[in-house]
Amino acid sequence: MPRYLFLPLLCLVPLAHAAPPSTPGDAHDLAYSMGASLGERLRQEVPELQIQALIDGLNTAYQGKPLALTNERIGQILALHQAQSDPGQAQPGINAALSAEDVFLMVEKQQPQARELADGIILTELKPGKGAKPGPQDSVYVSYVGLLPDGSVFDRSSQPQWFRLDSVIAGWRSALVQMPVGAKWRLAIPSSQAYGAQGAGDLIAPNTPLVFEIELFATRK
16 A cells, blocks of 8 residues: 655755754654654645644554545545646646556557456456455455566565455456456556556656556455
């Protein structure tokens, strides 16, 4: 699940009122300094921000707990805010990224034995499976490799891992409920079913389609 990191912002904004330097390694002062720097930046950029909602979202994400909004909704909201804040700069880059995505998915669709699932996901079966298929609320035991459109690896599992299907990106949720245990699939997932217009930190740019090679070993309720 993506984490929307604010730490890069902290490097860009000086504190409006510098305090005397604290003892190095003081965890409280470090956290306070980060909060003050982030607060100064947000006060300038989003003066009507609801601080309690910000704290709730930060606290929930930091603890790795389920978020109140889906990843797709978060991406849509943040992308809309960015576009409204600076529409002149955002639109050319968005158009270029979407055009590149269209070309990439068209090429994927033309590969031998590729077929299109719902939501524009392109499936290529690498190994058939004959076991049970997971339900939308089930957990899956999988190994995977995540690739960017240029073929570079942005994530991989060193060993099989359990994931709840209701906690992963939409493309996984949509495809894996159709995947029998024992199968290995290559999935080309449109950005709208991955990390959308927001992207995921420095790893995945906005409007980037992703490729996953996934092998399903087991499923459970």
